[in-house]
Amino acid sequence: MTDSTPSDATSPDRERRAEPNEDHGFSLESRLAAREARGLRRDRSPAxxxxxxxxxxxxxxxxxxxFEGERQLVFAANNYLGLATDERVQRAAAAAAREVGTGAGASRLVTGDTGLHRALERDLAGTKGTDRALVFSSGYxxxxxxxxxxxxxVIFSDELNHASIVDGCRFSDAETVVYEHADADALARAMAARDGAADECWLVVTDSVFSMDGDIAPLAAICDTAERHGAWVMVDEAHATGLYGNGGGLVQREGLSERVDVQLGTLSKALGSQGGYVAGDEALVELLANEARSFVYSTGLAPPAVGAAREALRIAREGEVRRALWSTVERLRDGLESMGYEVLGETQVLPVVVGERDDAVVLANELEERxxxxxxxxxxxxxxxxxxxRVAPMATHTxxxxxxxxxxxxxAGTEVGVL
Incomplete structure (x- = not known):
């Protein structure tokens, strides 16, 4: 039996922990201070x-x-179609909560699988032109x-892929080859230079819409290159789902549903809900349902989120809100460029290039003041x-x-001196 440890601040144990070489704790304050010094510390401003x-x-x-002061205009959300507050979507979420429950209660492989989940997956598969789909708790x-x-x-990954793809590559423990952004020729060179065994499995992974540059991947050329090497193609449609091709993504707009082996996306952006999905053939979905750890060991997506996403997908497929968004995007892009701003990309994401870090921060502050x-x-x-x-208009902006x-x-641009 050991003696009890003194609780006062002068105890020997506390003195030992204060010695630098024997302190096994986490220096969180110094890490925060380092982020502050680099201008990378962020604050959360609740909406x-x-x-x-x-x-x-x-x-x-x-x-x-x-919450005080005037309401501000939000040009920073990924709620592109404005469906998160659409009354039809809200009613669908409420109905799902009443009829099914507020939570799934367990993993989909235990008791958390419901008819509502299966209905959404059938809708997604129909939209994406695949055999089946599988809904996850998030796109990540x-x-x-x-x-x-x-x-x-081996994974061939675009250099500007989203962090969730980067982390997926790390977690898989595969050899990862990063190719130049949105460059199918660079991908072809990388694949040609990689001598692999005949039985190796190669995966090409890319976003379809890149959220920081607002540009798109050359999907057809990527498919061409992958097919020459017998590789699979996986496309993350996070910022495209619901916005193209009858409510699908760029894969649908380009007519590539049968050439992209794995179509992935999120329900939390244009569809205004929560969750992620994968769409593909029967064998893919069955494998993921059994071996994707983030699916197997997660509680099923909450029924209200499922109901909301299903209704949002229906609305997106009708096309009216999509047309409203693209009209808004065109007007905003034209207006910004006519002032002299450089606006990148060709999608609903409008990156307005400023140049220097400090100028961009000051410009953002000046915009907020207005x-x-x-x-x-x-x-x-x-x-x-x-x-x-990064300007992100919504279909509901007037x-x-x-x-x-x-x-x-x-x-603001005149005030800061960037115009």
Whole structure:
């Protein structure tokens, strides 16, 4: 039996822990200070709701947020179709909660699988032109679980792929070859240079829409290259699902459903809900349901999120909200470029290039002062000298909202000296 440890601050144990070479704790304050010094520490500003206009509170830490002041225009959300607050989607979520429950209660492989989950998966498979689909708790979980379950020997990954793809590659323990962004020729060179055994499994992974540059992957050329080497293609449609091809993504717009082996996406952006999905053939879905750890060991997606996503997908397929979004995108892009801003990409993501990190931060602050919320994206998220304002319009932004946004950009840009 040992003596009890003294509880006062002068105890020998506490003195030993204070010695640098014997302290096995975590120096969190110094890590935070280092992020602060590099300009990388972020604060969370709670939003009153997820509408096109809302109030924000300063970071309250552990206290309740205080929503004061005027509502601000939000040009920073991935709720592209504005469906998160659509009454039809909200009713579908409420109905699912009443009829099925607020939570799935268990893993889908135990008792957490419901008819509602299966209905959404049938809808997704129909939209994506595949045999089946499988719904995960998030797009992040879908990437980690899918890449690791496929267990490729070599992964060829676009250099600007999302962090969830990067982490999926790491988690899979495969050899990962990073090729130049959106460059099918670079992919071809990388594959040709890699001498592999005949029985190796190769996987090419790319986003379809890249969220920081607003550009798209050359999917047809990627498929061409992969097919020459017998490799599989996996496309993450996180920022494209619901926006193209009858509610599908760029894979559908390009007519590539039969050539892309693994179609992955999220329900939390244009579909205004939560969760992720993988769509593909029968064998793929059965394998993932048995071997994707992020699926097997996670509670099934909450029924309200399932019901909301299913209704949002139905609305997206009708096309009216999609047409409204693209009209908004065109008007905003034209207005920003006519002022002299450089706007990258060709999608609903409008990266307004500023250049220097400090200028981008000041411009974002000036926009916020004028009632427009659009974040500054800076290194290391983007390369040095390409700091930008990432503008993400929504289908629910009105003509007045767009005019106010453009007016704010003109005044703020003049104030900062980037126009």
């Amino acid at each position: 009153r709701d997820v509408c096109a206009r809302t109030r924000f509170a300063a970071d309250p830490k552990g206290e309740p947020p205080q 979980a879908a990437n980690l679980g899918t890449i690791s379950a496929l267990s490729p020997d 009632g427009v919320v659009a974040p500054a994206i800076r290194p290391p998220t983007v390369p040095d000298g390409t700091s930008r304002i 003509d007045d909202d767009l005019e106010r946004c453009l007016t704010a950009f003109e005044a």
